[in-house]
Amino acid sequence: MAKSRPWASLPAEILMILEEVSRQKDVGWASLASVCKEWQFVIARENFRQLKLRPSCLMAFERLIVLQRQLIRYIHLEIELPRYSCRQCTTSPSMRSMDQESLSISHGIWSLLRILGTWELANNGLANGVTLELSAYSPSDTEHWFKNYHFTPDADGNNGDNCKPDDPVHGWINGQQVVSPPATAIPRLFSMVHLGFQRDIPQVVLPPSVERLPNTLKKVSVFEDFSDTLATILVEDQNRNFTSVRMQVEAVRIADPQVGAAFASRSRDLEQLSVSYMVNAEDFFGACLPSWTWLRLESLALTSQLLYHGWERRKAIDALFYVAGMTALRMPRLRNLAIWNGREGNACAFIYYTDQDYAHVTWRGTWEMDLSPRVVEVWERVALESRSCPLRVTKQEVQGVIGSHGDAIHRLALPCLVVDPKSLWQIRREGR
Numbered sequence: 001m002a003k004s005r006p007w008a009s010l011p012a013e014i015l016m017i018l019e020e021v022s023r024q025k026d027v028g029w030a031s032l033a034s035v036c037k038e039w040q041f042v043i044a045r046e047n048f049r050q051l052k053l054r055p056s057c058l059m060a061f062e063r064l065i066v067l068q069r070q071l072i073r074y075i076h077l078e079i080e081l082p083r084y085s086c087r088q089c090t091t092s093p094s095m096r097s098m099d100q101e102s103l104s105i106s107h108g109i110w111s112l113l114r115i116l117g118t119w120e121l122a123n124n125g126l127a128n129g130v131t132l133e134l135s136a137y138s139p140s141d142t143e144h145w146f147k148n149y150h151f152t153p154d155a156d157g158n159n160g161d162n163c164k165p166d167d168p169v170h171g172w173i174n175g176q177q178v179v180s181p182p183a184t185a186i187p188r189l190f191s192m193v194h195l196g197f198q199r200d201i202p203q204v205v206l207p208p209s210v211e212r213l214p215n216t217l218k219k220v221s222v223f224e225d226f227s228d229t230l231a232t233i234l235v236e237d238q239n240r241n242f243t244s245v246r247m248q249v250e251a252v253r254i255a256d257p258q259v260g261a262a263f264a265s266r267s268r269d270l271e272q273l274s275v276s277y278m279v280n281a282e283d284f285f286g287a288c289l290p291s292w293t294w295l296r297l298e299s300l301a302l303t304s305q306l307l308y309h310g311w312e313r314r315k316a317i318d319a320l321f322y323v324a325g326m327t328a329l330r331m332p333r334l335r336n337l338a339i340w341n342g343r344e345g346n347a348c349a350f351i352y353y354t355d356q357d358y359a360h361v362t363w364r365g366t367w368e369m370d371l372s373p374r375v376v377e378v379w380e381r382v383a384l385e386s387r388s389c390p391l392r393v394t395k396q397e398v399q400g401v402i403g404s405h406g407d408a409i410h411r412l413a414l415p416c417l418v419v420d421p422k423s424l425w426q427i428r429r430e431g432r
Contacts, residue, residue, distance in 0.1 A: 050074040055108040062115045069119055072130055079108045079136040084188070086169065089144040092187045102194045105136050141189060145170045145181035148430050149189065183237035186230055218296070219272040223419045225427060226277065226405070228344060255280045255305070261287035268294055274301040274418045277405075281339045282306065282316075285323045294331040299416045300338075307341035307348050307365075318372050321350055325378035328352070332386050336415040342408020344431070347398045352379060353415040359383030364396040364412055404431025 048071040053061055055077075065072070081101050084093075093101075112132075141149055147165045165172045171179030260283030267273045267284075275284075281302035306313050306320060320339065328334055340349035348365030361379050363369045376393055383391040398411045406427030409419060419427070 045071050048072050050076070052076045052078060053112070054078055054080065055104075055111060058108075058111050058115060062118075074131045074133070075112075076133040076135070077108060077112050079105050079134075081105075081136055081138040083138055083140045084144075085140075086144065089140065089170075089188065090182055090185055092184045093191055098191050099194075101136070101191070105193055108136075109134060136193070138188070144188075145185050146189060147172055148177070148432060150426060150429060180229065180233055183233050186234060190230075218270055220266075220270055221272070221274040221417065221419075222276065222278055223274075223423065224277040225423070227430070255283065257283040257287075260284045264288050267297060267300070268292055269296065271296050272299040272416070273297065274299070274416060276301070276303050276418050280304050280306075281324065282320050285320070285327050288327050292330065294334075296333060297331050298333050298335045300331075300334070300336075301414060301416045301418050302339055303341050304339055305341065307339070307350075308343065308346055314369070317369065318375060321371065321375045322378055324350075325375065325382055328382045329378070329385060334382070334386060338414045338416060338418075340412060340414060340418075342402070342405045342412065344404055345402055347402045347408035347411050349412045349414060351415060352382070354383070354387050354389070357389065359387050359389050359391045360394065361391060362394045362396060364398055366398045366402060368395065368397075404428060406431050 048065075048068045051061075051072060051074070053075060081104060082097075147167070147170070166174055171177050171181065255278060257280075260279035260281075263273065263275055263279055264284045264287040279302065281304040284302055304317075304320060306317050324337065324339060328337060334352075336351070336353040338349050338351050340351075342348070346366055348363075348367065348369070350369075351360070351362045351364060353360050353362075359379075359382070361371070361376070363371060371393065376391070379393075380391045383389055398408075400407070400411055402408050402411065404427060406424055409424060410428065
């Protein structure tokens with residue numbers, strides 16, 4: 001009998017096929033790990049790369065996941081809250097139920113952090129970088145008024161996209177919400193959560209350098225989500241009855257200039273920074289002092305409310321792009337920059353990026369914007385001083401229906417990641 005060929009001697013395409021099969025996660029795919037040690041490693045790596053946990057399985061997670069810790073790259077803790085009836089779905093949750101929900105969320109988070117805090121650094125996947133996602137929801141949320149709200153897609157990534165709910169009681173006709181939810185129903189999704197830990201929050205074992213987190217953090221991405229539809233409902237309700245809902249909202253997000261200034265100061269030590277909707281780019285650049293330099297910053301993405309149908313504010317927009325260029329002259333490693341905005345019916349971005357031969361400045365939007373000679377000149381200086389290459393300037397029209405800020409992000413094709421792909425999927429689905 002001929003001996004089996006060593007795995008390393010087989011064509012590389014075989015390993016590529018195995019890796020593709022393991023990513024698809026078809027029924028029974030995990031049994032392939034029994035074929036040989038090489039297959040076991042490939043399949044186990046994909047099997048443990050992303051874990052979705054619930055509080056009820058945390059004890060098993062602590063007991064069983066030992067040798068596999070170094071394979072883990074993503075942990076999603078999903079906390080399921082109690083169901084509510086149709087009679088309850090049109091009324092704000094009581095203070096008692098909100099306290100019970102906060103307790104459930106606090107206990108679940110504390111339990112997971114306690115487990116992670118016991119992991120030894122030598123076997124700890126966290127040392128190599130793990131994303132921790134936390135979510136809490138009631139199964140009733142998608143059974144009543146909010147049928148278009150989902151937290152994660154299913155295995156094939158669509159989570160029932162072909163389903164057209166029909167529920168006239170909750171305003172849904174053939175997949176369309178023809179009646180908006182009452183303001184009192186919205187706190188079912190967005191009520192305040194108080195994380196009242198009765199015990200100290202466990203310290204997760206990480207490399208000692210993380211104890212100096214403000215000095216070692218290199219990449220920051222902040223995305224503040226919103227819903228124009230729900231905000232309008234709440235504002236109108238506030239105008240009618242100020243005390244009917246426990247939350248005060250603005251129809252348009254008002255960014256705090258001090259927050260923009262704080263991000264500007266912190267950005268000097270970063271390699272990548274993306275802040276969406278929480279700050280305005282004009283506040284960020286306005287807070288930058290002439291003496292500041294950004295020796296590490298490679299990628300910067302900021303939103304600006306000036307770019308919301310900004311043809312009425314062209315002078316202010318032009319000044320923003322010019323100041324951004326003057327600041328970029330002190331960012332010698334800058335590879336890409338985006339100043340953008342997006343919401344229903346509007347998508348636009350000023351984009352700077354570099355490739356092997358050129359630097360590029362692009363205006364991409366649903367409306368036209370001509371860049372002034374001084375803006376082009378200052379960005380030519382950026383390209384020459386940082387990359388020693390010529391600058392190409394282009395304009396591109398954004399086409400397609402922009403039903404939400406999620407659609408805007410998708411159509412703008414920004415050179416940097418401003419929101420997690422799963423979150424973007426949720427935003428686009430909710431905005432349909």
